[in-house]
Amino acid sequence: MPTRYWLMKSExxxxxxxxxxxxxxxxxxxxxxxxxxxxNFMRDDMQVGDGVLFYHSGKKPEVVGTARVVRxxxxxxxxxxxxxxxxxxxxxxENPIWFMVDIKFESEFKxxxxxxxxxxxxxxxxxxxxxxxxxxxxxxVTKKEFDTIVKLGGKK
DNA sequence: GCCAACGTTGGC
DNA sequence: GCCAACGTTGGC
Numbered sequence: 001m002p003t004r005y006w007l008m009k010s011e012x013x014x015x016x017x018x019x020x021x022x023x024x025x026x027x028x029x030x031x032x033x034x035x036x037x038x039x040n041f042m043r044d045d046m047q048v049g050d051g052v053l054f055y056h057s058g059k060k061p062e063v064v065g066t067a068r069v070v071r072x073x074x075x076x077x078x079x080x081x082x083x084x085x086x087x088x089x090x091x092x093x094e095n096p097i098w099f100m101v102d103i104k105f106e107s108e109f110k111x112x113x114x115x116x117x118x119x120x121x122x123x124x125x126x127x128x129x130x131x132x133x134x135x136x137x138x139x140x141v142t143k144k145e146f147d148t149i150v151k152l153g154g155k156k
Numbered sequence: 157g158c159c160a161a162c163g164t165t166g167g168c
Numbered sequence: 169g170c171c172a173a174c175g176t177t178g179g180c
Binding site: 009011057058059061115133134135137 | 176177178179
């Protein structure tokens, strides 16, 4: 399986790249995704070693750095916790509906790249992220797109 | 805070 | 199986 590339969105107020960086092992499970398309990518397609662009949505939409997939899809246990915001009574241990992967911090961009800037880069014009009305929180990016963005960001 | 776009739900 | 109503996402 070739290395693939992904973009993962998070509200920094919920979970930011800094939060990931400050985990004891700089690794965290990506729980809380409740969208089937995003779920399928995590359950079926993401492989250990895949590259991840970490995107902050909200007031300052921008790509802030990179991470790596370190564990392939497994059931998202938060779906079975009635106290969790993302609780889904239809998901059971025997029949889990929702899945997550583990990602590990890799790099923080010297200069985060605002969404607005991404729109101005010709090599990125086909990105799913830039499509009108896009609401996917986990989506594939091509190697070209990934490399272009990493180059724009510059490693810290 | 607004609103367009989208996914999901539920009545029929 | 259709589609209106609703809730949510997320850029602006």
